[in-house]
Amino acid sequence: xxxxxxxxxxxxxxxxxPWLAIGVLAGALxxxxxxxxxxxxxxxxxxxxxPTAEQLKPGLSVKYHYGIFNTIExxxxxxxxxxxxxxxxxxxxxxxxxxxxxxxxxxxxxxxAAFIKGYIRFDKPGSYVFKVQSNDGIRLDIGGxxxxxxxxxxxxxxxxxxxxEISQAGWYPIEVIYFEKRNTSTLExxxxxxxxxxxxxxxxxxxxxHIPE
Ligand SMILES: [Ca+2]
Numbered sequence: 395x396x397x398x399x400x401x402x403x404x405x406x407x408x409x410x411x412p413w414l415a416i417g418v419l420a421g422a423l424x425x426x427x428x429x430x431x432x433x434x435x436x437x438x439x440x441x442x443x444x445p446t447a448e449q450l451k452p453g454l455s456v457k458y459h460y461g462i463f464n465t466i467e468x469x470x471x472x473x474x475x476x477x478x479x480x481x482x483x484x485x486x487x488x489x490x491x492x493x494x495x496x497x498x499x500x501x502x503x504x505x506x507a508a509f510i511k512g513y514i515r516f517d518k519p520g521s522y523v524f525k526v527q528s529n530d531g532i533r534l535d536i537g538g539x540x541x542x543x544x545x546x547x548x549x550x551x552x553x554x555x556x557x558x559e560i561s562q563a564g565w566y567p568i569e570v571i572y573f574e575k576r577n578t579s580t581l582e583x584x585x586x587x588x589x590x591x592x593x594x595x596x597x598x599x600x601x602x603x604h605i606p607e
Contacts, residue, residue: 434521434557438537440564441513450603453484454512454568456498462505463573466531466545469507470571476509481607485510487599488570488583491527491550497574498581506579510570512604514597516560520588524597526553527582530575534583537566550580565603 457479463469473479483499488510490498497506514536516522526534526542529550533543542553560566572581584594 434559435539435541436559436561438539438558438560438566440537440562440566444564445513445603445605449605450513450565451484451606452599452603453486454488454510454570454602455604455606456482456485456511457509458482458500459507460500460502460505461507462575463507463531464547464575466533466543466571466573469531469573473507476511479507479509482508484512484604485602487596487602488581489596491580491582493578495579497579498572503579504574504576507573508571508581510568510572512568512602513565514568515565515601515603516563516587517601518563518588519560522558522560522588523586523594524553524556524558525584525586525594526556527551527580527584528553528572529578529580531573532581533571535567535569537568547575550578555586568602 457476458481459469459473459479461469461472463472485498494503496503498508498510500506500508524534524541526532526544527550528544528548530547531545533545534541536558541558542556544551544553570581570583583597585597586594
């Protein structure tokens, strides 16, 4: 109320603005939180400059932290994130559904957090639709856009189809932050590329690469 007394000319606006602010916030959450099956994600930026064939090695790079985590955010806060993680063997592609087996290339079955990085190649522009299966938490970014997150502990769960509009062919940065708490673990990335026959297929190993640090 003190604002109203000091600036009586703003009284009218101050009655309306909270609703405006709530509307804008709700809109932002909707846009950022859960891409629907209808709304393609746009604005993905290709790597600039594009990596050269000489720089690139197959698969995605991965770094690990070990511990029991409950959320992506909590895990990053507790560990310090990728900067302090230990490098592991690169991942040829994201097709891990290992039941009670070792998580990714860590050699451990539980209590693993992974920071996965590299490039994904879109051979032509157009509409690509991704699908993720995860257990436990995951966040996926491509070309600087968040494509999907399911940041807490959960059993094997498929995402909705995640349509993405690619405006030019080439290599795009990809980042996956993932953790496995206990029991079974799964990390799978599927796509349906433009003109791809049949159902969703794993993003092929040929579409992933990284620059070793
Ligand atoms: Ca699990």
